[in-house]
Structure formats: C-alpha cells, structure tokens
Amino acid sequence: MGPTPATIGERPLVLSPRDLAEIEAVPLSERHLPASTYELVAHTATAHPDRTALHLLGEDSRPWRDAPRWTYRTLLERVHQAANAYLALGLPEGGVVALMLPNLGVTYAALLGAQAVGIANPVNPMLAEEHLVDILTITGAQVLVAPGPGLSAHLWDKAQRVAARLPGLIAVAAVGSPPVSSPVPTVDFTAMTAEQPADRLVTTVRRGGDDIAAHFHTGGTTGTPKIAPHTHACQVYMAWALGCSGAYLDNAVTLSGLPLFHVNAVHVTGLGPFMHATAVVSLGPSGYRDKGLMADFWQIIERYRVTGFSGVPTVFSSLPPIPDGVDLSSLRAGTVGAAPLPSRVRERFEATAKVPLLEGYGLTEATCASAITPACAPRPGSVGLRLPYQHIKTVTVDADENPTEDCPPGATGVLAISGPAVFPGYLRPSPGGPRPEPTGKIFDGWLITGDIGHVDTDGYVYLTGRAKDLIIRGGHNIDPRPVEESLLAHPDVMAAAVVGAPDPHAGEVPLAYLVLRPEATTDIEELRDWATAHAPEPTAAPRSIHVVDALPTTAVGKIYKPGLVLDAVTRIIQTVLELHHLHGQVDARLRDGRTHATIHLATPGNASIAALVADLDAYAWSYEIVREPTR
Template identity: 65%
Template sequence: MTPEHTNHHPQPHPTQPHHTQGDRPLVFGPEDLPLVERVPLADRDLPPSTYELLSRAADAHCGATALHLLGENGRRWSEPDTWTYGDLLRHVHQAANALLASGLRPGEPVGLLLPNSGWAYAALLGAQAIGIANPVNPLLAEDHITDILALTGARVVITVPQLAGKARRVAERLPAVRAVLDIGDLARLAGDQPGDRLLTGHRPRPDDFAAYFHTGGTTGTPKVAPHTHAMEVYMAWALGCTGAFLGDSVALAGLPLFHVNAVHVTGLGPFMHGRPVVSLGPLGYRDRALMADFWRIVEHFRVTSFSAVPTVYAALPLVPDGVDISSLRAGAVGAAPLPQRVRSGFESDAKVPMLEGYGLTEATCASAATPAFAPRAGSVGLRLPYQQIKAVRVDADERPTGDCAPGETGVLAISGPAVFPGYLGPGGPDRGGKVVDGWLLTGDLGRVDADGYVYLTGRAKDLIIRGGHNIDPRPVEESLLAHPLVTGAAVVGRPDDHAGEVPVAYVTASARIGADELLAWARERAPEPAAAPKAVHIVDELPTTSIGKIFKPALVADAVRRMTEEGP
C-alpha cells in the first residue's frame, strides 16, 4: 500500500460544555444529548417544509454545488452534469409547475417509478413542494405497484421510457390517475415553466404529508408509511447533529430514491446544510462500471462519507495503489445484519471506521447513529436528539406491558418527532397497534443502555432483510402453496456473508417432486427478484409449536446446519 493510501482518522473533539457548528448543535457523545435537548425543538427555527428547506439552502448557498450527477447523458463519471443549489431550486420550481400543468392539484400525490437522476430529484422534491411524493420501487410486480398507488391515491405517475408500458398498464387499473408522464417529457414540459417561483399559493405546512413510502413492498397488502414535512425536516436537521456535514463534507449517494436512506442521509440532510452530493446515477451501487472505479470517484470528488448496506461493502473493489482517499472520514452502514468479515475487510482496506446506524421507515429514516468519537462495541449507535428509545416487555398479543431496565432485552420502542402517524389506510393513517401512547413498537428485539446506545439482538417478526431490502416471506409461501403437490410451506432467512440474509424455503408435498422444479416454480412467481428463494428443501413435516404454528427458529437452525455441511 502506497503512502497516498493512508487515511487519517479525525482527531477527538475538544472538551467543551457544548459543541456547535455555527448555530447547529453537534452530538459527539452521550454527554452532548442533554445539552442539546435543553433547547426545545420548537425553538430551533427549523424550516416548516422541505420546500422551505431548499429555499433557505438556495438563499444561503446559491452558487455552491448541490449535485454532481454521474451516469447521465452518456457522460464519463469525471465529467458529470453539476447542479448548484440555485439550479436545484429552479428545477424543483419547474417540475412542480409542470405537474400543475399536467392536471395535479395542490395536496395530491404523485407516483414516482424512477431510477435516480437529476430530474428524479427535481420531481420528488417538486411533488413535495405542492403535493405528496410517492416513490415506488419500479422493480416490484405490477400488482404490488397497483396496490400501492391505489392506496395512496396517486393522480399523476412519472416514469422512464423503459418502464412506460408497465406504468401505463398499472394506470389503466387506477381510474384516479389523470396522467402518466415520461421523465423526459416532464423535463421538456418543465422547460416552459418559470423557475423562480411556484405557480400556486399553496405552501406545505409542517403537519402536511410530504411523502408516502412503502415498507418492504412484497406483501399482498402493501404497508405505506406517511411522512410529514415536520418529520422530514427534523430528520435532515438531526442527521446534521452527527457532524456528517461538517466543513468540506461531500456525500456519495448510491441507493435508490424510493429508499428513505437516499432521500434523507444523502439527500435532504446534506441539502439542509448546503453540502454537495455525488449521485451515482440510475443504477447506483448496481452500476458495475462505476463501481469498478468507486475509489477513483471517491478521490476525484473528495468524498467524505457514503451510506450503504452490507452487500455493497462486500462487493467493493480493493483500494488501488496510488489512489488518494484521504478525504474519506467513514462509511455508514445499516438496514441489515453486518457480517464481521465485511466490516474488518473494509476498515483494513479503506483505513476508516464503519459506523453503524439504526432506523425504520416508520420513524422517517434514522433513530440511532454511531458517534465517530464515541463508538461502543456491538452497538448500532446512540439515539438521535429529541428521540427516545427504550426496550419494552410485550404480551402474547405484542402489546407493551412494561419498560425494560437499561441493558435488559425487549422489543425496541421509539418516540419523538420522527415517528409516523400510522400506516396509511383508506380513511387516512391508522396506528393499528403499531404506535401505542406515542411509542412506535418496532418489532425488533434489543436493549438500550443507560446512555442511550442501542444494541440489536434479533427481530421479533419473520421479515427477511436481503442486502438492506425488506422481504416478507408470506407471498413466497403463498406462491409455493399454489403448486398442486405442495401441502405446506415456510420461508426463512438464511445467514449470508454477502447479503446478510437470503430467503430459503421448506415445503412438504403430497407426492414425489424435485426441489429444482419447486425452485423454478417459486422464482417464476416471486413478487420481485430479491424475494426468490435461494433454495427449496423438501421435508417430511414442518416443525410446529404446541398450538400448531410453524416454528421458524427450528428452520433457521436447519438452514444454518445445511449451509455449514453442504455449503451455500
């Protein structure tokens, strides 16, 4: 390794009663939390909406770079299309005005089936400026996209030419949709719109909905989490308290904009603080050509941080000799179990720490982040300011019965300004037992120490997290049960060094059948590619509890045994 590839870790912060950057408080350790929270959040003069957040950023940093857009218009990554904060606000105005011209009324939802691009940012933020953005994973099956857009009541759908047929077939099933726009058509329509203002007197208020995000998206009845403007603005501000956007920080974005991490950690967070974002473009971390040059991109743009899931870290190339990545301060990781091999490999090669975080779509994005100067082994981070996290005991119906003591394991619960109002239902948000007395019951098992550090110990539910993507096993099980010879089916997550977890299926059958045939059957009928089982195991019977429920921990143990004995 050459001298150019030797990173320096940031020096510990000076001891002082309160750490700030200008008027922004910083949390470098647990002792800073009570100091920050002495000032009520209501007195922080936060913008009332994400639109006002962008307006303030453009006023303060008009000529500064907001976005380096890679992978667009056939350009080399070293010659990106670059938008300043003035450009970004202008394009947001134009996109919002184009939506109004297409028939959208203020306050209505916009469905976004888009890969990342400059105009995808403009469309999402423009939709929030006058209505509600509803970004949807375009790789989902048509039925699931239809269910999501029906639930949210989308009036306009924006997509790309490659997905136009899919989007139109979905729209044909949704009478509420007034228009399907290609992103190129939106950009052309936007070119005829004023860029210095919104052509409506409507201005979003803090309690208005800014976005609808689907969670997982693989269930038969999709769950949609509404986010208010207050939730999103708070999140952008709170992420700044970690120090991620200090000084000459540059964030690299590779996750899709239908993911809350992309919208907040490498979107509104740096935007609120006037810092540049390097967007890896339509394919993001899946762009093999860009990922082959990943470390040269870090060097060229002086990237200080990026946020990714363990699968991305596992696939990173080694840092080439002679490449200067001394700008890099840390890698952020979350959304899936982190294999120790992946952590040690990254930290050894990049010479910077990997900092874990914890969050849920139902709590906007992040609830805990690891302080760079005060990490704790095994923890996924310290709670963010104004959020409270505790472990609770629950009964058989998963209702809380009491708080756990510090360090005691229970179901994690979160309260504070990031917690959503409940899943979207036909009549609006419905807490439905998910939020009890202001506390979001996460379904995750863990403990919280006396200083507010969070430790995950498992998940209370059966959700499989593959590379940061939530997979509900039920639709896969239902597809297997649709086979005429299958009498029982259970899908569980098998540990995987690369993806964190991968789905594997266990089935019982009424007659002899090959596992390969069932595997092909399940893959053809999976709601999305990530949900397809990695393997199908045919067994004589499925383990059950005393009341007849399938006992999945036994299947997970068997999957681990098979992996150990037979290989992945």
C-alpha cells in the first residue's frame, strides 16, 4: 500500500542547522514516501485533481498571457496515455525510452509515463549524432521519442539517422506531426497516445523502490558518455527533500526554464512541485533561450505570480531590466547553481529584484541537490546546508582519487556525499543488459564528487573548486577530452589541452593550448576553422586558441591544467587592463584551491580605477590591486 495523500504533503523545513537533527530523529522509512514517481503524481492528482500542475507557455499559438493549463488530473491522464502507448509499442517491463524532446507538455507526460512502466532516458537533442548513438547504445534504448518534422525538421532528420544505427530499437515515435518515411518503424506519438486509456495503467506491474527510473548522461560532450541511473527511491526522496527548503509552500508557483534532460528541471522544477501539489510555469520549448519570452520575463513573473525560479549564473546575468510598475511581490527567491556565481551578478539581482539569490550544490550522481542555502540564514560564500538524511564531508584522496582519510571540520578537501540521493553507480555493459557499477566512484556508501571544498562546524558547505576537468559553460557540461582529440587530429598539432577559461556571462568557456609540430605550416586562423568544424558540438568549440612551445606538466608527465587556467586568467586580466589603457603585472595563483590574482598596477595615485574594478568583479575569481606609483 502506498501513502495516503495527506501524508505526502508533510514537509518539515530546514531553516537552521538544528532543524536537521530534529527532522532526522524520524527515520526516512517512517516518512511514508510514495514508492515511485508514478505514485507521487497519482497521489497528488487524487488529493488535488483540479489544482494547476502546469502552465505551458509557447505550447501553441496562444500568447503567453493565455497559455494552456494542465491540472493534476490532466497530467495524470497524459502520463497514463504515454505509458500505455509504450506498452502498445511492445516495450518490455523495464524497457528504456529515449526522449529527444524540447520542453513541452508532452515531454513531462512522456518522461513520467516512461518511468511508470520502464526507464526514461532524456537526452540533449543538440548533441552530436555520434554522442547520441553512444548514449542510446549504452542505455539499450528500445523506443525513441522525438519531434516530428512539423515541430523540427532538423531534429526529426537527426532522430532518424540515430535510429538507423540502433539495431535494438523497436520504434521511433514522432511528436507533433504524422511520421514520414523512415529507415526504422515510426508511429505518430500524438495520435497513438490519444487512443490509449487515460484513467489507468493497462498493466498491473508497478515499478518503484530500487528499480531504475531514469538514465541521465552526465557530460555534455563526453567521448565515452557516463550514464547515471536514478532509482525511484532516489527521485522520490529528492522531490520530498527539496520541499524542506520551503520552496513549495502553499500557493507556490515555480518557473521552469532549464531543459528536461537536466536533473534540475526534472526535480527542482518538476517532481518537487508535483509532490507538493504546486504549480509549474514552463517557459516553453526553448526555455531560458527563448529571446521573445525572456524579453517579457518580469511580466511573466507578475502574470503567473511566480514565487521562485532556478538557473545557472548565465540566466541571472542576462535577465532584462525590471520595467517600472511591474508587481513582483509574489517572488520569494531565486536559486542558482551548476557554475561559479560572480558576486556582481548576485548583488545586481538582489538589489533590483529585492529578493535573495540562494546558492545550492548538487550533481547528477547524487540525483540533483545535496545542499541548499536557507533563505533566512544565508552565509556569504556558502552553498548552504545539506539536505535531510544526506551527509557531506571532505576527504583527502590519492593520485587515483581514492579516499584516504577524513578531513576535520573547516579543512579543505574533496567533497564526499552519502545518503538516499546517491546513485547506484555508472551504467556498465553486462551479459544481462547494462547495470549500475559503483566501482571507482562510491566507497563504503560515500560518493567521491571530485569537487573541492570544506564544511564548517555548523554544517555549511563551501565549494572552492573542481578537481575534475569538466568545463561548465552556462550550466552545460563540456568534457575537454573529445575537443582535445579533435584538435590532435589536425596533422600539424603535436599536443593539445583544453581548459575552462573564466567568462563573465557563461561562467567558463573552452580555451585551447596547442603545441605544433616542428614542420607545421598552419596558422591560427586555419586552426580556429578546424576547431570549429570538428568540435563535438558548437558550444564545445574553443573560444580562442593559444600556440605555445610546451604544455606545463606534473612530475610524472601529466599535463598540469591548473597552470593553463592561471595563464588564461593572466591573459584575460591583461586584456581588461589594456581596454582601460592601464599597465601592470598580473600574478595569478591558486589560493586554497581557488584562483586569486594580484594585480600590480602602474598608475598615478589619484587615477580612478572604478571602471576596471567593475569589469573584474564580473568574473568568479578573487583578486587584489596593488598600486605601484609611477615615477
């Protein structure tokens, strides 16, 4: 038996460190959480059938002020129809449904319907074809749901090419228009779901607990994709725990603009609100990238009485000015994560929106979130307190990133996480089909994150850097390895290293350092063209390329990428100085795992450097200016 609707809404709040102990005095098993994401939606729809689940902006030709609305009754009906359609296609129990969809109402239904009878595998439709094939091969996808030619001819063509390379695929389901001729069996998903029963699942088999609910790919452009499985227990716990932040209190309305292949969108602006029977405003197929909707961002907040939204720093740095007379009294807070947050972005948002911008911390391997800042007790520089029943500590690691010993409170180390959100391990091939394998990532129940930070004596978590090389461009993960491989394929390139260079808008952008062969005849312009043409995807193309005599290496001969990042910081600051017609020396170093620059500025003592400071503050680094008086 599942929980009654009344017990699902129970949500103790974490407002201070002492609240965690009080909450955890009740074992998680006695919280009577739903057994699955399907039960989560079903119980909410039973208790609150007429409450609004979704406002779907950009869903059809209607203006955003009059967007289609789904109640929880409608959401559950659509989930039933999608799940039943998969079964009608022949999806076996626990079969995998890949979703190559933009943010639409049908995407919510398709994803949750897949989890009701199998496993959902949402993927970034903008990934290179090669990477999509790799991901869907690893997960063993049997059904692929993609936009039909009427929604996106480009994505439909890509879906057909991908499908043709997947021998285990049962069918491709086209959303939004009838399928056309295809090298694999195709169906009209829109028509097929409309024909299915909406009041029930046609199977008596119920998934839940430790059954896998979804597969998420962790790298935006990884050469060998890492697939993180999430169990139903992980996802249901996350939906409940997010409510402990107070984000889904009564009458909450959450704005959703991140893509539904991202764990934040699925949990923070999806299952979390759904579990607590509150409304979600979807910004449409393109989300935060929809320039038309974003131009009216604050008016949308006003119209739908939005109480909160989350995004990466890029979202907050690019928000339009707030028009005079707009009523933002409903807004309670913004939440930011996934990349370093420049202090200038925080200060501007809080000064204009008049609400706090709260940092959080999480990763796909821990379902979504592990720490969130309490709105009433923020600490500058911290990403907040751990979520209930999760535990965070810092450890020292050896050369292979295996943990060696725990660090004392306040000491910097590699963050490790344990608890009900930790995934079961990356998906690995096995004779009976792909299975999670914790080896190399989870040790005695502790997930070694690769992120550097510390935890203070009160339990506040501070993130100071990343041990891994992943580049996070506006919240989008870019693995530098395939970018480096594409550069090394150039006949004149002998060595290549790609790092994340600080950027005031995207947080980080790819930057390439190359060593050319002695007989090389190429030039920078030709290398740039090559890099752009051969990048795994457009966002992975290096913003700039530097040719150097040699790459810095460690004592054992490994490329020392932190040294290249410091070089990039030095170059950026020198460029900023030149823009302001200033001269100085830059000394960039790592301080407690974070980049810190000392700028020795040669300038008259009475010269104003306010404009320089404003530009430097836009970056997520620390710095100091030392004036060197001119003679």
